[in-house]
Amino acid sequence: MKLNYAENIAFYETGDGSNTLINKTTNETYHSKHGAVQESMHVFIKMGLEFVLRQGHRPLRILEVGFGTGLNALLTADYNCIEPIVYHALEPFLVPLEIINNTNYTRFLNQKHLKDYLTEQYKKQTELENNPMTLYLGNCEVEIFNTPLEDFKTDFRYDLIFYDAFSRHSQQEMWEGELIQKVVSLMADGGVFVTYSVTGNLKRAMKELGLITERMQGAPGKREMLRAIKPKP
């Protein structure tokens, strides 16, 4: 997959007034057209972050697959957990600073300064060509790895996975086989995986890898989403 942001990508206003990006070639959006913030809040914060915090995972290690515009990292930092969070994110096609600058997420955050913190640090880190980039958003330490899931190497095992890849329709390989095995291998025992959609294939693949799967109420405008838990031995 090749991507030229200037040529292929435009802003798109979603149903809740928050903006997202649309790939003009594939017509794929980075978030739900019904509402970008609404979807991220439901899938990743409510069904993911709040769930693992209730389960008592501390300190929390999160892996996001597909950092994109940084919306999920901002909402996680805005949740204002008392405990520090280690937040690793993978993004092979880093979104250019001008686009990150022009998302309208500030108005959806309780801590209005977070978006500026993200933009300022993203600017410095991209100028330095750091990989990973390290950004501090409140008590959330965010490391963005400019690498695809298939090439990512780490000794970390994560308590929570935000799986925010493009849909099966445009990136089928992200939803089956080796990449699902890889992401499951990166989960800690007791770790939780959340994603915005669910298919029979994905559920089956997860079950075969020993996970307990739950179809959950989807974000507004979507019927279902998936949460899967890696049982403790």
Ligand SMILES: C[S@@+](CC[C@H](N)C(=O)[O-])C[C@H]1O[C@@H](n2cnc3c(N)ncnc32)[C@H](O)[C@@H]1O
């Ligand atoms: C649905 S968008 C994610 C939206 C993002 N979480 C946000 O809040 O803006 C999917 C993202 O996955 C990235 N991506 C594509 N291939 C990938 C891969 N092999 N590994 C990790 N991320 C990938 C895309 O570049 C894109 O930014």
